[in-house]
Amino acid sequence: MSKYLFLLGCSIVLATPAAAEQPRPPSGADLDNMGTASPVRASVITVVASGTSEALGQSGQAIAIIGREEIEQVQGADLTRILQRAPGVTITRNGGIGNFTGVRIRGAEAEQLLVLLDGVRVTDPASPGGGFDFGNLLSGAIDKIELLRGSNSVIWGSQAIGGVMAVTSRETDGVRGSLEYGARDSIYANASAGISGNAGAVTLNGGYFRTDGFSSAAVGTEPDGFRQWQVGGRGSVNLAAGLQAIAALNYADGRLDIDGFPAPAFSFADTAEYQDTREVSGMAGLKYRSGPLDLMAAYSLSETERDQLDPAFGDDPTYSTKGNSERAEIRGKWDFADTLALRFGAEREWSRFTSTFDDEQRAAITGVYSQLGVDTGRLVVNAGARLDDHSRFGSAVTFGADAAFTLADGWSLRASVGEGFKAPTLYQLFSDYGNQTLEPERSTSADIGIVYGDRILANYFAASVFRRDSENLISFVSLPAPPFGIYQNTGLARAQGIEVEGGYGLTETISARLAYSFVDTEDRSSGSTNRGNELARRPRHAATLSADWTPGDFRLGSDLRLVSRSFDNAANTVRLKGYALLDLRAGWQVTDAFELFGRVENVSDEQYQTAAGYGAAGRGVFVGVRAAM
Template identity: 55%
Template sequence: MYKFLLFLTASALPGVAAAQSADSDPAEAALAEIVERQDAARQPVELPDGRATQPVTLDAATITVTATGLGTTIQSTGQAVVVIDRKEIEQVQGADITRVLQRTPGLSLSRNGGAGSFTGVNLRGANAEQLLVLVDGVRVADPASPSGGFDFGNLLTGTVGKLDLLRGSNSTIWGSDAIGGVLDIATCGGSGVQGSFEYGARDTRFAQAAGGLETGALALGLTGSWFATDGFSAAANGTEPDGFEQFALGGSVFADVTDQLEVFAHANWSEGTLDIDGFAAPSFTLGDTAETQDTRRLWGDVGFAYYGNDLTLRAAYSMADTERDNFDPAAGSAPTFASDGHSERVQLRGEYRVLGGLSVAFGGEREWTAYSTSFNAREETGISGAYVQLGWVMGRLAAHIGSRIDDHDIFGTKTSFGADVSYGLGSDWRVRASVGEGFKAPTLFQLLSDFGNPRLRPEESTSFDIGIEQGQRGRGTHLALTAFRRDSADLIAFVSCFGATGGLCTDRPFGTYANTASARAQGIEAEAGIAVAEGFRLSAVYSLIDAEDRISGNELARRPRHSATLFADYEAAFGLRLGADLRLVSDSFDNAANSIRLDNYAVFDLRAAMPVSDVFEVFGRVENLFAENYQTAAGYASPGRGAFIGVRAAM
């Protein structure tokens, strides 16, 4: 039933899909209004060369929420931030969000098979679960996961309107999990309706639709997507295809109570079924199995925002729930494993402009998390936190310094510190630097399961970076070079109790968790974009990351030392758009012992799009054109060559 609804919606929508911007998305428009009000309130500052400061031209690509928790321009923070809007997401094409994320520096990933399979994203060499992921400001990691991370395999592009990625530790603003960085995903918004449908390799079908209505003080939005594929064998040595199907819906409401007070609500739901390969007897090696996994996710929030001339407030209650059921036909119809992770949060964020460019940002929240599995009864805990940050933006200078305190029901108190500075050099150049502390609270599984250790301390990190940048991403000439380093301590690892006695091993014969590890990641990130000719743009990102286990001296698993993405886009005067992406990744090790190597690889994609009328656009692409055979996790296959074609429409 789901697929027929999406087919009907996508095929009925006329018009060429337009990029989401601050002018069309209610949430982005509100953020832009805040920044514009604050900028307009400041007196022009005379610069050494005689020029006066001018307000920044704002759109969805210049506003970030990951740096301060409320809207600010990328140029007004010293932290390393990349924003990717809906237009670029549609240019890349397809449902796979990782093909878009690979256009950001400092990022690598691993995946256990095809679409829908577990996908972890490593940022600047951090563990995948050390990246805080938000959807419309709601934390969406699964509390029932042993490590508490977010699975990007279940996140498709159909409902995504914008990606806002901060690289570096920032627990001062965001609290737990923000060790590697912060990713905020905004769902589609804006007025009008648009949709698309594509079909391609491995009988893959992807339909997406979004609609919005703005009538005076009220704005409503609805998004939906359906994805299905026969897939390929997740096990590299397998022959049986492993498919994936997912249906997702999202909605938003914004209502102006007064000129300065707005109430809002978001809701997102998805349900998917994935075929998985396992470790069947008698060999217990990875191979074809008939197992499946059902995943149901629900998250959303409700709250209000106040936009005054000097004071901005945003308060919300949010909830996220993830349920998983694994099935094995050989074991009967009942789930072989089930889990449920649940979190609720109340929070308040605010910013007060004291005088001119001086402002004070502040906030506080309380989060409750709970989990249960087939083998573990329901357990729960909570954490409270509060922060304050001073900001100064005047002329070419922007600086912030802040501190935070958190109190966890089990491990106690943790403090965090952060600061950043950005300074304009003229000719659209600026230098920036930041230092930040991060921490990650132990998960409920690590604390209270049969393997748990209630004496665990939080993982913690200190990171700093320094960079120089010219221009803005995706416009004119853009150049950026950043050097970074992050030191992490008290990392939580599983410790075997085989042959051990006493202590926690007394009633945990198979092992437990302990704060035994420390790591260091350092390197260089480079970005470049040049308008070569009218309508023709070349861009590239490159990362050199040295990620090391400080105890053993080994390289951290699945962290390639070198990675780069080169992409080119051309648009002809008559509307034809052509593009290509080349992803280059060096070799790495699959395990902590550095005994299993993952080979280097290069994946080349081609794409094209062409409007056929004022209302329709056709598009297509070839992924992995040269059929590169590669693995991002040992034993698991990756997709070969695949061709796809589709149609997009909007009004």
């Protein structure tokens, strides 16, 4: 505890930018006539609440939005350092950057977070849990992150049990670039170029990252490196009054050194194995807006290929997987009265997977939903329902509602209740361990909170109390005879707690912010020997304290991450100790178009693990430049 207090003091003393660095509401926004909630919340646009572009104040759900300015302020390729500045977020990583990285929201499984990249669902149908690996998503091409915390399958369908994260790639008018070098011979380069006008807009971006890394096995000594290059772009064309064509495409290719279980000990240790991963996602569609009607229709696809190779066995992969999903959807909003709006949508998704040991398997799911919204100015209420039909397990119905009430002086109350479901993955249904009688995982979540302002400003505050009950959770059950295991619906779980976040401008140049969550999890599975235990890898306490000082063109800052102990397994017999990580950062805006920056990560060289047996990064120093024209 004394070390935590020491680091906390360092974080406050070694402050940096925030008051001057905070993003501002959009230029030209009419802050006096935005309708619901506070003017600031009414000027911030989100899509995760209802599936269409809405002011943040038109939803009673818990949503955090992180913009490009904050991403650049934190620095670096590692997206987890940015996500941890939002409450309710904890991270699990199997080694260094590039390794599997799971993001848990309010104690949910990492696979229960739905992730959208430029509107495309980017989960991997070939992975056992069907989740998204954040190890392959780096920060350089990202413009905005929207994070909804809570179940919301009414709008988003399968997988939205823990929450929904919408990631939007950069949109640039001009040319921008950055170059960074640092610890473990790491280099990260990014460039984006774009143009916009009355006819439309287009942006292209690209990035390259390479690091020698460190041993993924905590007991290992051989560095496990990671290399990735990424290209992408997004654009729009104004076809006619109110009619716009939109498109986006993203591709990432990575190579990751991995450790394994070599003979004769067959324990986790250094190996020469590596993994190649190729991810592609894209969408094309139309947007139409005329008077009270907004419509969006799109087709999207996502594909992930993974090859594991061991030089000891030649150049051919020892194991390969390929997951693919295609999706056609239409979403809309009809403001059919002064205070009433109908949001609606329909979608069809086709998914398939294959692996070295599994023949191609397919499934499809169709969903329709509607949501009625009432906005009286001070009070906003939304309620809706959804019906999904899956080609393998049948239908699922979900409900949800939220409300927000504006108090005086920028304060508002908000509350939400939502149901979520997650369809069994193709691997869980059809692999050697598959079970075609599986039912979808289900959840019901509720929260209530109070909000002042929004995190885009120096002064803001939000506090929430939440609970989520989950049932039919799918787990692997061992058997005494071949195939020695099968997936079954066996689990019940509860996660509940509180979240607090806020920011305060101490002076015009000094500010501080805090994101804290207390999450109490419990395995409630009937008849299980683990009943009453904490869920694995869910720390009860997690907090990030940031402090910033901006004297003119110079910036100094710090981020302190505090995480309490947790358990690595369901039996609660393998303990992961708590840890504290302090990062220091600095920047100098030399000219309007040129900036120098640098940081020190893990200043105290803390030794810690987020997954038992896997190493974590020690102290590292990084420097870089940004330029624009």
